[in-house]
Amino acid sequence: SQQGEEDPQALSIQEGENATMNCSYKTSINNLQWYRQNSGRGLVHLILIRSNEREKHSGRLRVTLDTSKKSSSLLITASRAADTASYFCATDRDSGYSTLTFGKGTMLLVSP
């Protein structure tokens, strides 16, 4: 079954606003990663947060992880039209291997 489940499925905001996407998962993990995908393109790694971390920042990105609730959130602050993309969370399997299980993704549309 799908490990990561993002919500919302789609999010439409104006430039300058903040965008928050959530991800829930079912089993124990070593880390959780967020990726971005522009339409019809490959994935770009955004940020990784380990299971013993609670919050991480990278530029305009802020990721939180709550292992007790098995959930994570990605916050993009001061969004730009160029942030328009699909965002996926991915979890590893806590089995010593790096195989990833992706969530269904959130499609973000940032209007100028």
Place this chain on the structure above:
Amino acid sequence: GAVVSQHPSRVICKSGTSVKIECRSLDFQATTMFWYRQFPKKSLMLMATSNEGSKATYEQGVEKDKFLINHASLTLSTLTVTSAHPEDSSFYICSVEASTDTQYFGPGTRLTVL
């Protein structure tokens, strides 16, 4: 990060033919690569783990005889979709394992089977 290329970027073929997709790690020697498929507006689903010099490990439900994977060198893995059918039409993405925490993804290959 590692630079990963895929070839071709798009391919259209007739039903019943076989299609080979290449995944190259341009600046990194990759012992392990991964193959994913993605349906429109859907998530990525891991198909198989490709290990250099050994047989690929397929995920449950993925037919190994349908999706042949060869990882003959540290920079190249190939995925061959044999006897392709319209339901095999999808976006195929490979990735390179740089560490246990890090994968670098290729740009993807759009396969359309008529």
